[in-house]
Amino acid sequence: xxxxxxxxxxxxxxxxxxxxxxxxxxxxxxxxxxxxxxxxxxxxxxxxxxxxxxxxxxxxxxxxxxxxxxxxxxxxxxxxxxxxxxxxxxxxxxxxxxxxxxxxxxxxxxxxxxxxxxxxxxxxxxxxxxxxxxxxxxxxxxxxxxxxxxxxxxxxxxxxxxxxxxxxxxxxxxxxxxxxxxxxxxxxxxxxxxxxxxxxxxxxxxxxxxxxxxxxxxxxxxxxxxxxxxxxxxxxxxxxxxxxxxxxxxxxxxxxxxxxxxxxxxxxxxxxxxxxxxxxxxxxxxxxxxxxxxxxxxxxxxxxxxxxxxxxxxxxxxxxxxxxxxxxxxxxxxxxxxxxxxxxxxxxxxxxxxxxxxxxxxxxxxxxxxxxxxxxxxxxxxxxxxxxxxxxxxxxxxxxxxxxxxxxxxxxxxxxxxxxxxxxxxxxxxxxxxxxxxxxxxxxxxxxxxxxxxxxxxxxxxxxxxxxxxxxxxxxxxxxxxxxxxxxxxxxxxxxxxxxxxxxxx
Numbered sequence: 001x002x003x004x005x006x007x008x009x010x011x012x013x014x015x016x017x018x019x020x021x022x023x024x025x026x027x028x029x030x031x032x033x034x035x036x037x038x039x040x041x042x043x044x045x046x047x048x049x050x051x052x053x054x055x056x057x058x059x060x061x062x063x064x065x066x067x068x069x070x071x072x073x074x075x076x077x078x079x080x081x082x083x084x085x086x087x088x089x090x091x092x093x094x095x096x097x098x099x100x101x102x103x104x105x106x107x108x109x110x111x112x113x114x115x116x117x118x119x120x121x122x123x124x125x126x127x128x129x130x131x132x133x134x135x136x137x138x139x140x141x142x143x144x145x146x147x148x149x150x151x152x153x154x155x156x157x158x159x160x161x162x163x164x165x166x167x168x169x170x171x172x173x174x175x176x177x178x179x180x181x182x183x184x185x186x187x188x189x190x191x192x193x194x195x196x197x198x199x200x201x202x203x204x205x206x207x208x209x210x211x212x213x214x215x216x217x218x219x220x221x222x223x224x225x226x227x228x229x230x231x232x233x234x235x236x237x238x239x240x241x242x243x244x245x246x247x248x249x250x251x252x253x254x255x256x257x258x259x260x261x262x263x264x265x266x267x268x269x270x271x272x273x274x275x276x277x278x279x280x281x282x283x284x285x286x287x288x289x290x291x292x293x294x295x296x297x298x299x300x301x302x303x304x305x306x307x308x309x310x311x312x313x314x315x316x317x318x319x320x321x322x323x324x325x326x327x328x329x330x331x332x333x334x335x336x337x338x339x340x341x342x343x344x345x346x347x348x349x350x351x352x353x354x355x356x357x358x359x360x361x362x363x364x365x366x367x368x369x370x371x372x373x374x375x376x377x378x379x380x381x382x383x384x385x386x387x388x389x390x391x392x393x394x395x396x397x398x399x400x401x402x403x404x405x406x407x408x409x410x411x412x413x414x415x416x417x418x419x420x421x422x423x424x425x426x427x428x429x430x431x432x433x434x435x436x437x438x439x440x441x442x443x444x445x446x447x448x449x450x451x452x453x454x455x456x457x458x459x460x461x462x463x464x465x466x467x468x469x470x471x472x473x474x475x476x477x478x479x480x481x482x483x484x485x486x487x488x489x490x491x492x493x494x495x496x497x498x499x500x501x502x503x504x505x506x
Contacts, residue, residue, distance in 0.1 A: 037169060039338035039396050040158050042109070044169030045084045048074040051124065052174050053217075055164055058181040058204075059150055059188065059224040064136065066151070070129045070164045079121045086161035086168035087111035089139045092131040099126070111165050129165050145303075147285040150186060150224030152303055154296050157338055157399065160217035170334045171439045173214040178222055181206040187227040189243045191220060191299050193276055211299065212276045213437050216334045221298035225284040234260045234278065235267065241279035241301070248282065248306060255309035255316060256280055262317070262324055265355060270325070271429055274332035274436060275300050278324070282306035293502060294319060297326030297348075314361040318505040322352035328432055336441040341399060342391050342465070343445060345503070346408015347428075352505035353409060364506045374413045374473075377406055377504075379482045381470030386484045392442050392465040406504035411464045417474040418460060419453045427452045 037043050054071040072085075088109045095104040097115035104113045111129075119125050135144035135151040143159035145152040153163055161168040177195075180188025184203050192211035199205050228249050230242040242256045259280065267273060282304045283290065296303040302323045309316060330344035356363060357370050367373045388403040389395065391411055401407075416424040431440070431448040442465060450457045463471040473479045 037337050037339075039341075039394055039399055043086060043158055044172065045086065045110075045167050047078050047080045047083055048076050048119075048125070048167070050074050050167045050172050050174040052176070053164070053166065054177045055220075055222075056179040056181070057188070057222055057224075059183075059186070061149075061183050061186070064134070064146070066133045066135065068131055068133065068164065070127075070131070070166075072127045072129075072166070073124060074127065074167075075124050076119050076121050079118055081118045082112055082114040083119065083125075084110045084112045085127075085165040087165040088159075089137050089142065089162045090129075090131045090133050090165060092129055092165070094128075094130045096128040097125055099128075102127075109161065131165075133163070145283055145285070145290050147225055147283060147290070149226050149284060150182070152223040152225075152281065152283045153221055153298070154291050154293075154303055155220055155298075156218045156296060157341075158218070160220055163220070163222070166217045168217045170216045170218060170338070171336045173216050173334060173437075173439065176211045176215050176220065177208065178211075178220070179206055179208040180222060180224060182224045185226070186224050187229070187243070188222075188224045189227065189229075189281070189301070190222045191215065191301055213274070213332070215299050215331075216439075219297070219299040219331055219334075221281065221301045221303060223281060223283070227284065230256065230279075235264050235273075238263065238273055239277040241277050243279065243281045243301065245282060245284040245306065252282055252306060252309050255311075255313075255320070258313060258317060258320060259324075262321055262355075266321065266324055266328075266351070269351060269354075269425070269428075270328045271432060274327060278302075278327065280304055280309075282309055295323040297323050297330055299327075299331045302326075314359070317359060318352045318356035318361065319503060321355040322348040322503050322505045325351045332437055333432060333435040334439045336439040336444075338399060339392060339394060340440070340442050341394060342404045342408035342411070343440065343442065345400075345405045346391070346412055349405045349504055350409040350412045352503070353406075356505060370413070374410055375476070375479055377410045378470065378473055378476075378479050381407075381410070382481045382484050385468055385470065390466045390468065400502050402502065402504055405502060409504070411461070414464055414471070414473055415449060415457070415461065417476070418457070419449075419455075423453050 050072055052073040056069040058067045086109055095102045095113055100116050102113050102115045104111055135146040139162055141159050143153055143155035143163045145154050155163060160166055178190035180190055181204055182188040184205055188207050190209040192209040194207060195210045196208040226246050227243045228246045230244060232240050234240040240259055244252055263273060277300050279301050281301050286307055294305055294308050325348045329347035335341055335343055353370055353373060357368060362368050363373060384403045384407055388398045388401040391403055391407045394404060427449045430452050431445055446458050446461045470481045
């Protein structure tokens with residue numbers, strides 16, 4: 001589809017009309033109870049918004065369990081005789097609402113709280129939960145990462161509520177304060193800045209961390225272990241804080257020392273780093289079953305498998321850039337729904353690959369330019385859409401399929417070829433500025449692209465994001481798409497040798 005240049009009045013009218021067409025192609029959020037995330041329809045709760053979480057975790061080394069308190073401040077959007085939170089696997093002992101005991105019941109993955117009196121629309125409520133948890137518990141899914149001497153947290157996408165009761169949806173971002181108590185031989189860490197350290201009389205220490213900017217529940221990081229903290233200044237004085245297994249500081253230092261230059265590159269493309277600090281947490285475990293991914297963008301403190309970071313820079317640099325870019329796309333600007341995941345992962349892969357080729361590192365297939373890699377991916381476009389659906393139409397089963405990652409990067413490449421590199425860069429920075437510290441939908445990105453470029457791009461991007469066939473690539477009429485095969489092995493996860501589910505920055 002060829003987008004036409006329009007006057008601002010004509011453009012505004014076309015955007016209204018095209019938004020209606022685009023919304024018809026977007027998976028609808030129409031659950032009866034008003035939740036209705038297109039991917040996880042039962043996740044999240046209605047009737048209130050979380051304003052702040054004050055979490056306290058106490059690790060008991062003798063039992064390897066956690067005693068915890070969660071204090072949630074919520075604003076009511078309607079009068080509620082009771083309210084629900086997401087919760088799974090937590091042994092809740094007591095609940096109080098505004099200091100008064102409240103009744104509670106657990107069912108499915110919900111915790112329903114009934115206060116002594118109804119909570120009124122427009123007011124705020126302070127909910128306090130005292131509970132315990134076992135990071136090693138067998139659950140249908142879990143956000144706990146057990147380690148030999150403690151734990152870490154990996155809540156994405158829908159498991160933060162196995163760590164603390166919450167309104168576990170990415171659109172309900174809130175302020176977080178996290179206190180971690182651990183034996184003096186261990187270190188408790190969390191997102192944000194260390195605000196207070198209190199040494200207790202019984203050989204334990206409590207450290208309290210404050211996150212300056214709001215955070216989605218799935219981005220929370222809490223960890224206890226035998227860690228050392230490496231602090232140093234980054235670009236323009238940005239504090240860098242790595243939390244490293246004490247026995248592996250020297251071994252992992254070469255990888256961690258790459259961060260400062262990576263930040264400089266990322267800021268050249270995306271603007272100033274959006275948070276108070278950045279660092280890497282290699283979890284203190286080499287258990288291959290500890291978690292399935294290589295890295296996870298928990299806010300200000302990216303979780304990694306330590307073994308991955310032992311490799312030379314060309315093998316890890318592009319993926320480290322992928323995780324760093326999530327500070328902008330995913331953490332600062334979070335997806336409004338999980339159907340918008342491609343905004344996170346497509347951008348992270350796009351810039352991760354761009355960084356790779358600018359550094360002169362051939363990828364796993366021998367490509368040395370972004371154009372060559374995109375041409376290869378373009379040929380797989382129809383097969384990926386057949387196997388994993390359109391880029392912006394995931395399901396719970398294929399949410400983290402490569403289609404959301406390099407498939408999303410291919411959409412961004414097509415947009416850049418359509419509007420030109422300079423306009424594409426303005427679209428990116430405008431989108432990040434307009435939604436900084438908030439959430440955004442796919443429609444928000446389409447709207448920004450259209451407004452910045454001065455042309456209605458909704459039809460063009462609708463075809464790329466929701467179409468069942470791969471559209472023509474602007475500027476490359478010779479690019480062709482391979483025929484679709486029904487053989488399962490030809491899907492997005494196996495169409496390219498060595499291609500795994502998730503990031504394609506290798």
